[in-house]
Amino acid sequence: MYPEWLGDPTFGATHGVRFPYIAGEMAHGISTTRMVVAMARAGMLGFFGAGGLGMARVQAGLQELSETLRHSSNWGVNLLHSPNEPGYEDQVIDLMHHYRVVNVSVSAFMDLTPAVVRCAAAGLHADAQGKVNRRTRLFAKVSRPEVAEKFMSPAPIELLRVLLDQGRLTADEAALARRVPLATDVTVEADSGGHTDNRPLTVILPAMLALRDALWRRHGYAEPVRVGAAGGLGDPLAVASAFACGADYVVTGTVNQRSVEAGTSDEVKRLLTEADLADVTMAPASDMFEYGVKVQVLRRGTMYASRAAGLYEAYCRYDSLEQIPAGVRARMERDLLRAGFEEAWAATRLYWADRDPGQIAVAERDPKHRMALIFRSYLGRASHWAITGEPSRRADYQVWCGPAIGSFNRWVAGSPLAEPQNCTVVQIARNLMEGAAAVTRAHQLRSYGVRVPCTGVYAPRLLT
Numbered sequence: 001m002y003p004e005w006l007g008d009p010t011f012g013a014t015h016g017v018r019f020p021y022i023a024g025e026m027a028h029g030i031s032t033t034r035m036v037v038a039m040a041r042a043g044m045l046g047f048f049g050a051g052g053l054g055m056a057r058v059q060a061g062l063q064e065l066s067e068t069l070r071h072s073s074n075w076g077v078n079l080l081h082s083p084n085e086p087g088y089e090d091q092v093i094d095l096m097h098h099y100r101v102v103n104v105s106v107s108a109f110m111d112l113t114p115a116v117v118r119c120a121a122a123g124l125h126a127d128a129q130g131k132v133n134r135r136t137r138l139f140a141k142v143s144r145p146e147v148a149e150k151f152m153s154p155a156p157i158e159l160l161r162v163l164l165d166q167g168r169l170t171a172d173e174a175a176l177a178r179r180v181p182l183a184t185d186v187t188v189e190a191d192s193g194g195h196t197d198n199r200p201l202t203v204i205l206p207a208m209l210a211l212r213d214a215l216w217r218r219h220g221y222a223e224p225v226r227v228g229a230a231g232g233l234g235d236p237l238a239v240a241s242a243f244a245c246g247a248d249y250v251v252t253g254t255v256n257q258r259s260v261e262a263g264t265s266d267e268v269k270r271l272l273t274e275a276d277l278a279d280v281t282m283a284p285a286s287d288m289f290e291y292g293v294k295v296q297v298l299r300r301g302t303m304y305a306s307r308a309a310g311l312y313e314a315y316c317r318y319d320s321l322e323q324i325p326a327g328v329r330a331r332m333e334r335d336l337l338r339a340g341f342e343e344a345w346a347a348t349r350l351y352w353a354d355r356d357p358g359q360i361a362v363a364e365r366d367p368k369h370r371m372a373l374i375f376r377s378y379l380g381r382a383s384h385w386a387i388t389g390e391p392s393r394r395a396d397y398q399v400w401c402g403p404a405i406g407s408f409n410r411w412v413a414g415s416p417l418a419e420p421q422n423c424t425v426v427q428i429a430r431n432l433m434e435g436a437a438a439v440t441r442a443h444q445l446r447s448y449g450v451r452v453p454c455t456g457v458y459a460p461r462l463l464t
Helices: 009-015 032-039 055-068 086-098 116-121 144-152 157-165 169-175 203-217 236-244 256-257 266-273 304-317 325-338 340-357 356-367 369-390 391-396 405-411 425-447
Strands: 021-023 045-048 076-080 103-107 139-143 185-189 227-232 249-252 280-285 295-298
Touching: 009 356, 021 032, 021 144, 021 266, 032 045, 032 425, 045 103, 076 116, 086 116, 086 185, 103 116, 116 139, 116 169, 139 144, 139 295, 144 203, 157 169, 185 203, 185 325, 185 356, 203 236, 236 249, 236 369, 236 405, 236 425, 249 256, 249 425, 256 266, 256 405, 256 425, 266 340, 266 405, 280 304, 304 325, 304 369, 304 391, 325 340, 325 369, 340 356, 340 369, 356 369, 369 391
Parallel strands: 021 045, 021 249, 045 076, 076 103, 103 139, 139 185, 185 227, 227 249
Antiparallel strands: 280 295
């Protein structure tokens, strides 16, 4: 049993990789181009964390990757759902098509949008034998079966008609889109950092695999959708258990923030090395603040979660900034915004004037929306302060993090991977996969009655 044998062999054949392993996209560029390049050169797949970045940074990242990895297809880019900025998705997809990005991982989608359907369907063509070939392979990260079903099914006719009417798809592309599932790979996200429903992997993964098989039979696809596992994968036992449950590939995120290549500050990396299993909590999400969506973040060493929760409570209770009691307002202005509401709105207005002027027009008509934009400015900057290591805002760091960080820290303690300079994204990946293979071999022996311990069969080491 070798690491290459874990998961579905078609994953490697399709994506041109040696191991069924992905370094997942961490938004705001935490998953850097450097990380993606390192993974590609090591025979694995990595996704650039384009979510939340401005168009200039997204374009710069895509240009760098397309030039550096021009002869490789085992790299990809993230498309993060932006319900408050529908035009953002289309702009990112236009850039992806321009730079011929083959693999796109879509995340945080609660429903399909015309943009995500266009991303998957544009470029579909049939060969001489009638097989449908793709220009873009879509990975969908999901945590709910009802959302997974949308990505495991053919593109909806109504959305294809919209795209046809807009001239964004050809008639042939729309017809072929009805013959194949929207996504080639669906990643089941369990108790992860960032957007998560906190579901146990051993509960949600079997349900998704059964759904995949049912849809495969119903639609008669030539090949089934591959189903991967993410969330809670911080040591070899967890990775081996994901494959044992039937995962075709695995995706890591939280643990990669400790890597040399991660686009976050040294201070955040230090906080992460000190975190244990229970040092995480849920907090309001900046991108879906008004919907009450939460993300999982680091609790230890930061006050972000409690402060963000206070903002959301005020948003739900009051209809405008003027209704907020003087004492509450004073604390918000002093501790969180560090500016008066008027000054905070001026800065927020300037940001949206460049990114999406339509948000300003709505805010000037709707006082509650203006309040939401100001509160979201704190939430959004909190992740930026963590990434840059802003010392004056240490208590406000928003660090997306799942409980896997605790298991990872316990596993690597005292090993070469505990040293910051050795903890590269490739060493993390190779050790997790080597360890998962060793755990699987030990389990095979135990299943035949050989007394082999379930832990300690593999210790982290520097692999070449």
